[in-house]
Amino acid sequence: MTRILISADMEGATGVTWPGDCLPGTPGWERCRPLLTSDVNAAVAGFFDGGATSVLVNEAHMTMRNLLLEQLDDRAELLTGRHKELSMVEGVQRGDVDGIAFLAYHTGAGEEGVLAHTYLGNSLTGVFVDGVRAGEGLLNALVAAEFGTPVVLVTGDDRTCADARGYAPEAPAVAVKDYVSRYAAVCRTPARTAADIRAAAARGAALAGRREPEPPRPRRVEIEFDAEHLAGAATVVPGVEQTAPRRVAYTAPDMYEGIRCFKAVTTVVSAAVEEWYG
Ligand SMILES: [Zn+2]
Missing domain, CATH: 3.30.1360.130 (Dipeptide transport protein)
Structure with a gap:
């Protein structure tokens, strides 16, 4: 059994470059929902290619109602909606997840990167854990490690991939777009990014496997x-x-x-x- 959890944010999805692309209820968000769903489906397909036996997708952006269930790969299940104990990484606390994917992620507040922020779109200029600047990727990776789950895939802009090398150096990282400014990027089409994500997820599946849980410490x-x-x-x-x-x-x-x-x-x-x- 190889169980994969996908934490699906939205700012780092294919084609998403400004708030209107990922603000629930707006026409831009409606347009970008299939792009995000395409990225997720590519990851699901790749994980099954690589030997995964189950994939749970946990919605991790704003209202946590962004993905289109009716377009989701039938082999995956979708945890949709908000108010979850562990928010973006809900499900990892079951303690039986063999690998977690950070999909459509982004860099942290105060960093270079498309739609860079940490939880709040604004207001927060930096988060530090034991003195180290942490974006959502590092924060969530530290939580997952306490439950024995390694990060096995990261997707987002090129800055997000560079950031991931710091907290998950082994994990394949796919840049679906290249940073130009916080609200601009050179984007690749969903057909191209899906192929890249699928191939990377298949490699990531090989990294999946329960690790010794990181001992809790203050x-x-x-x-x-x-x-x-x-x-x-x-x-x-x-x-x-x-x-x-x-x-x-x-x-x-x-x-x-x-x-x-x-x-x-x-x-x-x-x-x-x-x-x-x-
Ligand atoms: Zn988000």
């Missing part, structure tokens, strides 16, 4: 915002302290708790953002 998480009041707002989350005008920090006993606290902070902070002044 993690110091620091979050920097673009405005002082957001740091203040975050301190209502127990354990979160303001360490500088635009910075908060907390220590979690492990990354499982670390990511859950991070989610609480981003939820509180997003409610404290004012429309024009941030």
